Amino acid sequence: GPGHSHWSYEDREHWGVGYPDCAGTMQSPINIDTAKTIFSPQLRPIQLSGYSLPASEKLKLRNNGHTVLLELPETLAITGGYAQQYRAVQLHLHWGSPSGPGSEHTVNGHRFAAEIHVVHYNTKYDSVTEAMVYPDGLAVLGAFLEVGPRENPYYQEILQHLHKIQTEGKEVLVPGFNIAGLLPANMKFYFHYNGSLTTPPCYQTVKWTVFNQTMQLSHSQMSTLVMNLRNDDGKPLQNNYRLVQDLHRRQVLASFQ
């Protein structure tokens, strides 16, 4: 977009120079210190609607040089757990490398193998471009990915196409599926806090939900995610996570004790 001076994860310590919000006091990701979270029984289970898409619906899957992102139709909506209604924009992933994990948020200093973000915008605004500059503009649902014993059929709907979009800028159409399968079955237990985009321009306009239950992928699926994509320098697209940011005066709420 306009004024997009190029940024990379290598120079993440200098993002604040070109993008002042990146040096703000409500930045993401954060470490979630579970001893300091506030139990908030008023936090209702997250409810989704329209997330189950027929295979006839084709979705764009793109390597944008920073992540792999799946564009989502606005018919997908968050209908519970947030005070206002939010509609889906896209989902994308953050991961590590063969030598280490790459989630963005950490829990008690533990970094998970990877993390999914499903990005939504507040429907009181006309578009994500308008919404993303308002404090209640965006809602991102985050979940941690770990290696487990079984292949995850929902993540396979995305991972099976990565070899077709290895270079930056490539995209492919993938058949629709139940996008909710990418998120935990139990959407009652989560952390909630006010933060930001974890990429420049780092706008402090995201109401974050980070689920307590993690997703499991097979070892070979995690390897497919970590090994397939290249960035715009042609180097492996790996470790595309921002370091955790200071909480400052913020509190992290928990929907469970």
Ligand SMILES: NS(=O)(=O)c1c(F)c(F)c(SCCc2ccc(C(=O)O)cc2)c(F)c1NC1CCCCCCC1
């Ligand atoms: N964790 S996050 O949500 O902050 C985030 C990242 F960390 C990200 F790294 C990204 S990718 C970098 C921004 C970008 C670049 C190209 C394109 C494209 O070709 O369509 C799209 C986006 C990325 F896309 C997002 N999410 C986007 C943030 C930029 C625009 C605001 C609304 C969509 C969410």
Ligand SMILES: [Zn+2]
């Ligand atoms: Zn993200």
